Amino acid sequence: xxxxxxxxxxxxxxxxxxxxxxxxxxxxxxxxxxxxxxxxxxxxxxxxxxxxxxxxxxxxxxxxxxxxxxxxxxxxxxxxxxxxxxxxxxxxxxxxxxxxxxxxxxxxxxxxxxxxxxxxxx
Amino acid sequence: xxxxxxxxxxxxxxxxxxxxxxxxxxxxxxxxxxxxxxxxxxxxxxxxxxxxxxxxxxxxxxxxxxxxxxxxxxxxxxxxxxxxxxxxxxxxxxxxxxxxxxxxxxxxxxxxxxxxxxxxxxxxxxxxxxxxxxxxxxxxxxxxxxxxxxxxxxxxxxxxxxxxxxxxxxxx
Numbered sequence: 001x002x003x004x005x006x007x008x009x010x011x012x013x014x015x016x017x018x019x020x021x022x023x024x025x026x027x028x029x030x031x032x033x034x035x036x037x038x039x040x041x042x043x044x045x046x047x048x049x050x051x052x053x054x055x056x057x058x059x060x061x062x063x064x065x066x067x068x069x070x071x072x073x074x075x076x077x078x079x080x081x082x083x084x085x086x087x088x089x090x091x092x093x094x095x096x097x098x099x100x101x102x103x104x105x106x107x108x109x110x111x112x113x114x115x116x117x118x119x120x121x122x
Numbered sequence: 123x124x125x126x127x128x129x130x131x132x133x134x135x136x137x138x139x140x141x142x143x144x145x146x147x148x149x150x151x152x153x154x155x156x157x158x159x160x161x162x163x164x165x166x167x168x169x170x171x172x173x174x175x176x177x178x179x180x181x182x183x184x185x186x187x188x189x190x191x192x193x194x195x196x197x198x199x200x201x202x203x204x205x206x207x208x209x210x211x212x213x214x215x216x217x218x219x220x221x222x223x224x225x226x227x228x229x230x231x232x233x234x235x236x237x238x239x240x241x242x243x244x245x246x247x248x249x250x251x252x253x254x255x256x257x258x259x260x261x262x263x264x265x266x267x268x269x270x271x272x273x274x275x276x277x278x279x280x281x282x283x284x285x286x287x288x289x290x291x292x293x294x
Binding site for chain 1: 143157
């Protein structure tokens with residue numbers, strides 16, 4: 001993982017999460033903005049996944065547990081996709097709230113992934 | 123016409139989903155926790171089960187219980203309602219007992235489990251979630267009998283030529 005990219009990703013996920021929560025609690029059903037924000041989180045996760053796959057080839061090895069890292073990485077990839085899928089089926093304001101919950105969960109998971117890659121076993 | 127071709131008796135009760143409104147958010151948080159607990163226990167059991175068998179067995183059990191609780195919250199009917207109560211109560215007891223034990227007897231739970239230190243590794247969500255779940259369950263008891271179908275089943279009943287009360291038999 002690249003440290004600055006992870007922190008940027010966490011920041012974007014928190015912003016997207018808060019945005020979706022606010023929009024959701026204000027009573028709006030999922031729209032292009034909230035779905036787009038969640039999709040952006042998913043795109044960043046895919047980039048992060050590719051970066052993590054390639055990084056060891058450039059001498060950037062994970063310090064922590066690689067299996068644990070990839071369990072987080074794969075789980076994280078599933079979450080926004082599932083939330084968007086849910087939001088397309090269930091057209092209520094609660095789906096917007098769920099998009100926000102998923103984005104915030106991603107922020108926590110990326111933080112953990114970052115810890116595993118950079119801090120664990122140092 | 124679509125109304126003619128639809129298998130009307132099967133869909134006629136137009137069932138209200140068991141989970142609606144804010145309860146759906148609860149289900150999603152349960153699902154995320156189930157995913158997290160499952161992933162973590164998988165890693166622990168594959169890599170270091172012999173280091174802390176008790177804590178890791180508990181991790182696996184709690185992951186399983188979270189998965190069952192998620193399903194039970196979504197599924198309808200009195201049986202699933204009871205399963206939801208049992209699993210959520212189990213979580214409540216689990217987080218309190220294991221949380222307390224990890225404080226007073228840390229050698230037993232030195233290795234992280236979902237419930238160690240009252241779920242601090244999961245932002246205390248394991249401590250808060252069962253309470254929210256119980257509040258939700260107590261406010262949303264399952265509707266008894268098939269009387270639900272009478273309120274909105276009349277068009278379907280006339281279309282299929284049978285009274286709405288017999289639709290559960292036709293559905294089988």
